Amino acid sequence: MTRIAIIGGGISGLAAAYSLEEHRRAGAVEYRLYESSPRLGGVLRTEQIEGCIVEAGPDSFLTEKPWAADFCRALGLGDQLIGSNDADRKTYVLVRGRLIPLPDGLMFMVPTRILPTAFSPLFSWSTKLRMAKEFFYPPRGHDRDESVASLVERHYGAEMVDRLADPLLSGIYGGEAANLSVRAVLPGFVEMERRHGSLGRALLAARKKMPHTAGKPAPPLFTSVRKGMEQLVETVVQRLHKNSLLLNAPVQSIRREDHRWAVSAGMKTDVYDAVIVALPAQATAKILSTTSPELGRELAGIGSSSSITIGLGYDRGVRRSLPPGFGFLVPRSEGKQLLAATFVHNKFPHRAPEDRALLRCFFAGSSAERIWPLSDDALVSRVRNELEQILGLRAQPIFSRVYRWKSVMGQYGVGHLERLDRMERQCQVLPGLALAGNGYRGIGVPDCIRSGQEAVKRLLAGKV
Ligand SMILES: Cc1cc2nc3c(=O)[nH]c(=O)nc-3n(C[C@H](O)[C@H](O)[C@H](O)COP(=O)(O)OP(=O)(O)OC[C@H]3O[C@@H](n4cnc5c(N)ncnc54)[C@H](O)[C@@H]3O)c2cc1C
Numbered sequence: 431m432t433r434i435a436i437i438g439g440g441i442s443g444l445a446a447a448y449s450l451e452e453h454r455r456a457g458a459v460e461y462r463l464y465e466s467s468p469r470l471g472g473v474l475r476t477e478q479i480e481g482c483i484v485e486a487g488p489d490s491f492l493t494e495k496p497w498a499a500d501f502c503r504a505l506g507l508g509d510q511l512i513g514s515n516d517a518d519r520k521t522y523v524l525v526r527g528r529l530i531p532l533p534d535g536l537m538f539m540v541p542t543r544i545l546p547t548a549f550s551p552l553f554s555w556s557t558k559l560r561m562a563k564e565f566f567y568p569p570r571g572h573d574r575d576e577s578v579a580s581l582v583e584r585h586y587g588a589e590m591v592d593r594l595a596d597p598l599l600s601g602i603y604g605g606e607a608a609n610l611s612v613r614a615v616l617p618g619f620v621e622m623e624r625r626h627g628s629l630g631r632a633l634l635a636a637r638k639k640m641p642h643t644a645g646k647p648a649p650p651l652f653t654s655v656r657k658g659m660e661q662l663v664e665t666v667v668q669r670l671h672k673n674s675l676l677l678n679a680p681v682q683s684i685r686r687e688d689h690r691w692a693v694s695a696g697m698k699t700d701v702y703d704a705v706i707v708a709l710p711a712q713a714t715a716k717i718l719s720t721t722s723p724e725l726g727r728e729l730a731g732i733g734s735s736s737s738i739t740i741g742l743g744y745d746r747g748v749r750r751s752l753p754p755g756f757g758f759l760v761p762r763s764e765g766k767q768l769l770a771a772t773f774v775h776n777k778f779p780h781r782a783p784e785d786r787a788l789l790r791c792f793f794a795g796s797s798a799e800r801i802w803p804l805s806d807d808a809l810v811s812r813v814r815n816e817l818e819q820i821l822g823l824r825a826q827p828i829f830s831r832v833y834r835w836k837s838v839m840g841q842y843g844v845g846h847l848e849r850l851d852r853m854e855r856q857c858q859v860l861p862g863l864a865l866a867g868n869g870y871r872g873i874g875v876p877d878c879i880r881s882g883q884e885a886v887k888r889l890l891a892g893k894v
Pocket residue numbers: 437438439440441442443464465466467469470471472473474486487488489490491492679680681682708709710713717737738739835838839866867868873874875876878
C-alpha cells in the first residue's frame with residue numbers, strides 16, 4: 431500500500447485528500463493530512479453574524495475557471511452553487527476622491543467599446559488618445575518576461591496602470607502591477623500582443639470568434655456556495671476518512687530518507703512513500719530547506735503577501751444610501767490604505783437580509799503590512815474613517831469583524847515561470863514530492879483545487 435502525506439489543510443490539500451479518498455477506500459493508498467491549526471479550510475472561512483454570511487477569506491470564484499464548480503458538483507453541492515447578481519454589476523474606481531463607474535465594454539483593462547470609454551471621466555484625454563492609438567499597435571514578440579505594469583503602460587500609459595491594472599491585480603494577488611510577472615499573471619495579453627499587437631483589436635477579434643449564444647444568458651462572472659465558502663470545506667471534510675486528518679499538527683520538516691519521506695510534526699516522525707506539500711510557498715520553503723536548500727531558495731524567492739479583510743454590517747438606512755453595484759477599487763495614488771470594498775448585499779443578495787448592508791473591505795500587500803500592528807478596534811476605526819471619506823458613511827456598524835491572513839498569497843514576480851521550470855528540474859531528483867497551492871500556477875480557489883488534484887494524478891502516475 432502506498433503511503434502519502436499531505437501537508438496543509440487548505441482547499442489545495444483538501445482537494446488532494448478527496449482525490450486520494452477513493453484509492454484509500456479501494457485499499458490501494460493510505461494518506462494522512464497534516465494541518466497546523468485546529469481547523470481545516472485554510473483561508474476559506476465563513477461566519478454567520480446577525481443574519482449575514484460573512485466571508486473571512488475568498489467570497490467566490492471566477493466562473494470561467496471550471497475546477498471549483500466541478501469539484502462542488504462532484505461533492506453533491508451542484509444545487510448549492512449561486513451566481514453573482516450580474517444584472518447589478520457595476521464597479522467604481524476612486525479618482526481624486528470621487529467614485530467613477532467602470533465604463534461598459536472594458537474587458538479587464540482593455541477598452542472594446544469606443545463611446546462609453548470616450549465619455550467616461552475615469553481617464554484623462556491623453557489616456558483616451560493612447561487608447562485610440564493602441565488600436566494600431568503592431569504585433570510584438572518578446573523573449574523575456576516583464577512586469578504587468580510595463581506591458582500595460584506600453585499600451586495605455588501610466589494612468590491606466592495606476593487607475594485600473596494595479597488596483598485590479600492587488601485585489602487578486604495582493605502584489606503591485608510593477609512587480610507581477612505578465613507571463614504568469616496575464617499570459618493571454620502576452621499572446622495577444624504577439625499575434626495582434628493591439629490588445630483592443632485582439633479582444634474584438636476573439637469576441638467575433640466566440641460561439642453565438644443568442645437567447646442564452648451569459649454565465650455569472652462569479653460563482654459561490656449558498657451558505658458561504660466554508661460550506662465547501664465542511665462538505666469535503668465529511669467525505670474524508672476522519673482518522674486520516676491530523677489537526678494541530680504543524681510540520682517542521684520533511685526529509686528524504688532511504689528513498690522515502692520522513693515527515694516530522696511535533697515530537698513525531700512518520701515515513702511515507704510520497705508527500706504533497708500544499709502550503710503557501712514561503713511555508714513550503716521552510717520545511718524543505720534542509721532536504722533541498724536550492725529548492726528552498728527558489729520557494730523563498732516566490733514569497734508570499736499578507737492580507738486583511740474587514741466585514742462591516744449596517745442597517746437598512748445605510749443599505750439605501752450606498753451606491754448600486756458590486757463595490758469599488760482604490761488606486762494607490764489616492765493615498766488610502768483600503769484597496770477595495772465589496773457591497774456584498776448587491777453582489778450576492780442572499781448573503782445579507784433585506785434590512786442589512788454588508789461591506790467587505792480589503793487590504794493587501796504593503797497596505798496590509800502598514801496597518802498590521804494596529805489592534806482590531808484601531809483597524810475598524812481606520813477603515814470607517816476611509817469609508818467616511820469615500821462614501822460619506824458615518825453610521826455606526828451593527829457589527830464588525832477583522833480577519834488577518836499572514837503570508838498566504840504567492841507572489842508571481844517577473845521571471846516566475848522560469849523559476850517554476852528550475853524548480854521542476856530540482857524536484858526531479860526528489861521523487862515522490864509534489865507541490866500544490868497558490869504559489870505556482872494560479873492563485874484563485876479553482877486553480878488551487880486543480881493543483882491539489884493534479885498533484886495526486888502525477889504522484890499516482892509515477893510522474894514525480
Ligand atoms: C483574503 C483573501 C481573499 C481571497 N479572495 C479570493 C476570491 O474571492 N476568489 C478566489 O478564487 N480566491 C481568492 N483568494 C485566494 C484563495 O482563497 C487562496 O489562494 C486559496 O484558498 C489558498 O488555498 P491553499 O489551500 O493553497 O492555502 P491556504 O488556504 O493558505 O491553506 C494552507 C494551510 O496550511 C496550513 N499550514 C501552514 N503551515 C503548515 C505546516 N507547517 N504544517 C501543516 N499545516 C500548515 C495552514 O494553517 C492552512 O490551513 C483569496 C485569498 C485571501 C487570503
